[in-house]
Amino acid sequence: METGNPHLVNLLAADAGGPGRAILDFKLSKFDVETDASPEDLVVTLPTYSADLNDYLTKVFTAGGGSPGGGAVITGIGNANPPHFSIHRKNLTVRDALNAIAAESYRLYVANGCRDPRLVSDHNELSFGPTGWEFHYVPPAGMGYPQWVWTIFRPLQ
Secondary structure, X not given: XXXXXXXXXXXXOOOOOOXXXXXXXXXXXXXXXXXXXXXXXXXXXXXXXXXXXHHHHHHHHHHOOEOOOOOXXXXXXXXXXXXXXXXXXXXXXXXXXXXXXXXHHHHHHHHOOOOOHXXXXXXXXXXXXOOOEEEOOXXXXXXXXXXXXXXXXXXXX
C-alpha cells in the first residue's frame, strides 16, 4: 500500500474485512504529540494522543467483553535520553497516525546521525532506532484496557 513516504511501506492482511480493520481505518479529528518518548512507547500508548481514538477503542473494548481495570503497561527505554516528538495532524486515520510516528522516528534517527542505539553508553545521548508498527487485533475478553491496547498496537518486531 502506498504511503506517500519513500521510507515507509504498509503491508496489509489479505483479508481486507478482517477483525479490527475498522480500528485502523477509524478517522481521528486530530492527533497531537508533543513529548519526549521512545517511538515504541508512542505506538503502544497511541490512544493517549487522541481523545477520539481513546473513546472509540473504549467502546470496542467494552463491546468485546473487556474487563474493567486490568492494571497498567510499563513502557520506557531505561535511562536513555528519549527523542522529542512533535506531531500535529488533523483528519487522519489511525493507520496514518501510526505511519506519522514511524516516519518521524526515521527522520529523527537520521538527524541523530544513525547511531546504533546499542553503542550509546552515556544516558544523555539519544538512544533509539527507527520504529515501525504492527497491528494485531485480538478480542479484549479477559484483558484490561491498557493491556489490550498494548497487545493490538505493537512496535514492529
